[in-house]
Amino acid sequence: MSSLLKIENLHVNVGETEILKGVNLEVRQGEIHALMGPNGSGKSTLAYTLVGHPKYEITQGRVLIDGADLQDLDPSERARLGLFLAFQYPITIPGVKVADFLRHAISNVRNPERKEGEELMPMREFRTELRQTMKELNIDAEFARRYLNEGFSGGEKKRMEILQLAMLKPRFAILDETDSGLDSDAVRVVSEGLQKLSGPHMGVLIITHHERLLEYNVPQFTHVMLAGRIVETGDAALAHDLHANGYAGIRERHPEAAAEEAAAQEKEELTTTSS
Numbered sequence: 001m002s003s004l005l006k007i008e009n010l011h012v013n014v015g016e017t018e019i020l021k022g023v024n025l026e027v028r029q030g031e032i033h034a035l036m037g038p039n040g041s042g043k044s045t046l047a048y049t050l051v052g053h054p055k056y057e058i059t060q061g062r063v064l065i066d067g068a069d070l071q072d073l074d075p076s077e078r079a080r081l082g083l084f085l086a087f088q089y090p091i092t093i094p095g096v097k098v099a100d101f102l103r104h105a106i107s108n109v110r111n112p113e114r115k116e117g118e119e120l121m122p123m124r125e126f127r128t129e130l131r132q133t134m135k136e137l138n139i140d141a142e143f144a145r146r147y148l149n150e151g152f153s154g155g156e157k158k159r160m161e162i163l164q165l166a167m168l169k170p171r172f173a174i175l176d177e178t179d180s181g182l183d184s185d186a187v188r189v190v191s192e193g194l195q196k197l198s199g200p201h202m203g204v205l206i207i208t209h210h211e212r213l214l215e216y217n218v219p220q221f222t223h224v225m226l227a228g229r230i231v232e233t234g235d236a237a238l239a240h241d242l243h244a245n246g247y248a249g250i251r252e253r254h255p256e257a258a259a260e261e262a263a264a265q266e267k268e269e270l271t272t273t274s275s
């Protein structure tokens, strides 16, 4: 049976401010969903909440994978349930090579009984699998010996992301690709990599402003977020329309949410000018 990631009436605060105001979303294994919306609408907040970032406080609602509540689970426990977030480890860890990192991550995900510091996946087995996967993805073998994220270009960061996806084989992948600094090489790496890896075993939520990504990975569902709520859901045609025409139509169709968006922006401007 296919797995289900279910987000129910999710309300999330950052400090005193409510950012998500009742998000409902269901992603099934094998489905591709696009999450779009203007800057500041709450898309990354949703992604950070899913991974369990401590700054994002759930005040109401819940997130479930096959009925299991994620609320009290730490990021590695969430990973064991099959959840993957592209920006999960954006940091540079001194002295840790790509291969070491992947061996730890894979050992954690595949052996739920494993505790910190316990045995890792056997080296020989891991190496064979890594070599094979890198070959399939056309990633140079040398890449595994690089230090994690140290001096990575945009394209290399994306190669790392895709390699992680291929090795960890999560049931749900959340990709927050709003980074405006992505060059065309990086966009191509994610677009093609994701196209190769997605399939009936993986549910994908792509957060993006990049049309190319959705051309390679056509979403069955497109959701539009405005002022912390999903205000519309459609198919790939909706994503296409938003790329072509922007969010004016969405704001017109949802005047209440648009007013909330304007009020929040005004408040933010006041706090940034006064501080």
Ligand SMILES: Nc1ncnc2c1ncn2[C@@H]1O[C@H](COP(=O)(O)OP(=O)(O)OP(=O)(O)O)[C@@H](O)[C@H]1O
Pocket: 014, 019, 037, 038, 039, 040, 041, 042, 043, 044, 045, 046, 055, 178, 268
């Ligand atoms: N850690 C944080 N501290 C303070 N404010 C935050 C934090 N995270 C998010 N916010 C606020 O929450 C709102 C939503 O931000 P979020 O980053 O989720 O938007 P987004 O939809 O991802 O936008 P973009 O398309 O620009 O990536 C913004 O007003 C932002 O300032």
Ligand SMILES: [Mg+2]
Pocket: 043, 044, 045, 178
């Ligand atoms: Mg964002």
